[in-house]
Amino acid sequence: MPGPVPTPAALLAVAQRAAAAAAEVIAAHYAQGVAARAKDDGSPVTEADLAAERTIRAEIARDFPDHVVYGEEYGRSGTASSEFLWLVDPIDGTKSFLRRYPMFSTQLCVWREGVAQAAVSSAPWFGEVAWASRGGGAFLQRGAQPAQRLAVSTVDTLERATLSTGNLRSLARGPGWPAFGRLVARVDRIRGYGDFWHYHLLAQGSVDAVLESDLNVLDVAALALIVAEAGGRATALDGGPLTLATRDLLASNGRLHDAVLVALRAT
Numbered sequence: 001m002p003g004p005v006p007t008p009a010a011l012l013a014v015a016q017r018a019a020a021a022a023a024e025v026i027a028a029h030y031a032q033g034v035a036a037r038a039k040d041d042g043s044p045v046t047e048a049d050l051a052a053e054r055t056i057r058a059e060i061a062r063d064f065p066d067h068v069v070y071g072e073e074y075g076r077s078g079t080a081s082s083e084f085l086w087l088v089d090p091i092d093g094t095k096s097f098l099r100r101y102p103m104f105s106t107q108l109c110v111w112r113e114g115v116a117q118a119a120v121s122s123a124p125w126f127g128e129v130a131w132a133s134r135g136g137g138a139f140l141q142r143g144a145q146p147a148q149r150l151a152v153s154t155v156d157t158l159e160r161a162t163l164s165t166g167n168l169r170s171l172a173r174g175p176g177w178p179a180f181g182r183l184v185a186r187v188d189r190i191r192g193y194g195d196f197w198h199y200h201l202l203a204q205g206s207v208d209a210v211l212e213s214d215l216n217v218l219d220v221a222a223l224a225l226i227v228a229e230a231g232g233r234a235t236a237l238d239g240g241p242l243t244l245a246t247r248d249l250l251a252s253n254g255r256l257h258d259a260v261l262v263a264l265r266a267t
Helices: 007-030 047-061 094-098 169-173 177-188 197-203 215-229 256-263
Strands: 037-038 044-046 068-071 076-077 084-092 103-114 115-121 127-135 135-140 162-165 189-191 210-213 233-235 249-252
Touching: 007 047, 007 084, 007 103, 007 115, 007 127, 037 189, 044 047, 044 094, 044 103, 047 068, 047 084, 047 103, 047 115, 076 256, 084 094, 115 197, 115 215, 127 177, 127 215, 135 189, 135 197, 135 215, 162 197, 169 177, 177 256, 197 210, 197 215, 215 249, 233 256, 249 256
Parallel strands: 068 084, 162 189, 162 210
Antiparallel strands: 037 044, 068 076, 084 103, 103 115, 115 127, 127 135, 210 249, 233 249
16 A cells, blocks of 8 residues: 655655755765766766765655656656656756866755655755745755745836846747847846856845746756745746746746746747
């Protein structure tokens, strides 16, 4: 007989444990330096990526051996019939890791039938770890300071908004680029904090929207839940929900979301 369905809080506890275990593995490699090889898509991978994902998978399996795990390095494994899917990027920002630049993180999110339940965005090298559980709010801890509950900003007009962007290559190559340019001309500030950090800033109310057009859902699934639990909203650039096929994202404080989507569609 199957056991009780784990609560978001129980899932979060395992995600936090797995992220902490991975951090120890990554720290050891970060201290000594590692070489990289190219994957089939040309992106780099290191032994730190591989070892961290193995560690995360082992921690998940301790409590939830039947859950499906979909990782950046080892793909999909687990019981195909499970309603739970763990999305794992052991080192999001391997290029930063290789250059000893602390803008890299571990991203963990668990979905139940496509709905995010718990998430961790772990970047202790940068000094921040954020987490959230469905219905339980979002939190951020900096170093040894007490955790703070996160809340998005109340900015409600584009003209007062700070917009941060990540990689925009495919947007720049497509028909939506002129509309994006007009959006940039409307907002108060345009920034490019990048990676996990601008989502942390969004969730704490320091920026008002984040836009990226070239990503993998493994990069942002956890961050999308953290933003949502802080009172914001995250969708694909077409306004649809995140799926395994998601390759672009708009995250916002919620108040600006529809206005940004409309601006991006303007001809």
